[in-house]
Amino acid sequence: MHRPMTTLDFLDRGVDVYGDAVGVIAHDGTEYTYAEFGERVDRAAAALAHLGIEAGDRVALLSPNTHWFLETLYAINVLGAISVPLNYRLIAEDYEYILDDCGAQAVVADYEYAEKIEAVRDQVPATTFVANPADRVDGDWRDYESLLAAADPDEAERPDISEDDPATINYTSGTTGEPKGVVRTHRTEHWHALITAHHTEVTDDDAYLWTLPMFHVNGWGYPYVVTGVGGTHVCQRHFDAAGAFERIQAHDVTYLCGAPTVLNSMVDHYQDHDVPATGDKPVRIATAASPPPEATIRTVEDELGWNILHVYGLTETGPLITTSNSPRRIESEGRLAIKTRQGHAMLGTELRVVDEDGDDVPPDDETMGEIIVRGNQVMDRYWNKPERTREAFTDRVDGWFHTGDFATIDERGMISIKDRKKDVIISGGENISSVEVEDALYNHPDIERVAVIGVPHEKWGETPKAIVVPAAGADLSEDGVIEFARDNLAHFKCPTVVEFVEDLPETSTGKIRKVELRESHADPAG
Structure with missing residues (x-):
């Protein structure tokens, strides 16, 4: 049956x-059963x-x-409406663009960020504005809790919802152009949650x-995963x-x-304050974004005693399409060799690594190509952007989503991402993975964070430049960093320029904004 x-x-x-079990614990510790x-x-x-609000309406949701947030996300879909989660780190003009692009009918916002919407509310199509709580926001906003108190839960009528109806529109960061609205249907969200629950082994x-x-991509699907299996959501407004x-x-x-930046922050706090790393039960952490350096994996697993799961994906793909959670390969090849990789395709997911002609690269774990993917968790389309949608599914191979990520693949189908297409450094005709160079530099005990980008070079066209955040109290020199790299990498891959900075620009999910770095470091001495 269907x-x-x-x-x-x-x-x-x-x-x-799980109606009588605690399902959600609020930031202040208030508990709610399911x-x-x-x-x-x-x-x-x-x-x-x-x-x-009716079926098909877009409702923007702005909250830490x-x-x-969890309640409203589900409530929007109960009505057959479409949620539009907003990145709370954007500026007012970004919200104006997104709300206009998706044609949002309503905005539900946390008091901490509502002023950014208030600044552009006369320029957006939304006519309904709800804040939590409204008395902490300037302007004419309805109060969230007051609305809930006055509502009759029995009047929440569900329309007929097709699995092909849009459930959510997630906007990309727009670092390479205007943000794109990624349309995800009920089917794509449902399927993604099922395979995520399986591969990350979440239970009640x-x-x-x-x-x-x-x-961020609807929290990687965990509002659905954790709720469906009867686990407990523990909310923390902002990470610290x-x-x-x-x-x-407190909650075991x-x-x-967390991205590698979250891992590093947890490690630093643990080492500085000697706090217990777990409750009564063991802890595991899934990390994505850039690959965790081997040094980070060793510290997290050996000192904190946590188990790291490495996953990979994009806003357009669910996000998750691969996992390195492979006990057999970890046992035979070692945890560091496997957990620094993005892994195998998840269940029901087809993944290839192809060259410019759309042909599969050799499975030699050395030849780079672009990752393309097919699966039920892949997006339906870009909102109001048919040409961008067509390009995404036809660039090298028709009918496959093109990720823009460059990777190698081994004989058993495990991928290792080397770079974003735009981040590959081409020096003297050689392709250099900035991720590989970064991973080598992370083994330096005095390097806290590092980003490697290509900068212009008169002879080679491009040359690697390392932008380094030194560890506290470190005494680093440019020559010393370059020499360390040359001891650990082929010389053509090594940075020829090193600059020391106090921090690196990041996205809200801990990814380093290399676009900004390339713009600000366009001059090799800049």
Whole structure:
């Protein structure tokens, strides 16, 4: 039989099977059972319906990691409407573009960020504005909790929802142009949650700490995964290492996600403050963004005692399409050789690495090509951008999504990302992976963070430049860093220029903004 796959399946299972269990713990420690959470979702849905929200309407959601983000995300889909989670690190003009592009009918915002919407509300199509709480926001905003208190949860009527209906529109960062709205259907969200639950082994015994921004690709699908299996959501408005360790102890957290920058922050706090790293249960952490350096893996697993899962994906792909969680290969080849890789394709996912002609590169773990992918978790389209959609699915191979990431692949299908297409350094005709150079430099004990980019060179066209954040108290020199690189890499891959900085520009999810670095360091001496 055929039954539509919708995001609400996960909510319904959480409420029906685990109604008396604690499902959500708010930032302030308030606990909600799944039955209470489900009622609040229905109240939010009824309140939005009373404000005129109908199936197909776009509702923008601007909030840090709060329990009411989770409620509102589900409430929007209860009505058959489309959620538009917003990156809270954007500026007012960015919100103006996004709200206009998606044609948002309503905005639901946390008090901390509502002023950015208030600054452009006369320029956007939305006519309904809800804040939590409204009394902490200037302007004419409805109060979230007051709306829920006045709503009748029994009036939350669900329309017929097709699995092919859009569930959410997630906007890309726009670092290479204007942001694109990634349309994800109920089917893509549902399928992604199923395979993520399997590969990350989330169960009803897990307490999941929200360090990953909930807005980012819908929190990698964990609003659905954790709810559907009956785990516990532990909310932390904004990530900070001290608060994370406190919650790990207080709520016996077993699972969290974080970019390598989050890992480094947790390690630094642990080493500086000698706090317990776990509660009564073991902890595992999934990391993505750039590959974690071997030194980071050793520290996290050997000192903190956590298990690292390395995953990979993009906003357009769910995000997750690969995992390095392969006990057999870890046992035979070693954890560092496997966990620094992005891994094998997830269940039901086809993945290839192809050259410029669309032919598969040799599975020799050396030849680089672009990752292309097919799977039920891949996006439906870009909102209002048919030409960009066509390009994404036809560039090298028709019918496959082109990620723009360059990788190698081995004989058993495990990939290792070497760079974004635009980040590959071409020096004297040789392709140099900036990630490979960074990974080598991270083994230097006095380097806290590093980014490697290509800068102009009269002879070679481009040459690698290392932009280094020294560790506290370190005494580094340019010659010393270059010499260290030459001891660990082929000489043509080594940086010829080194600059020391206090920090590196990042996205909200911990990725280094190399576009900004290339612009500001266009001169090799800049």
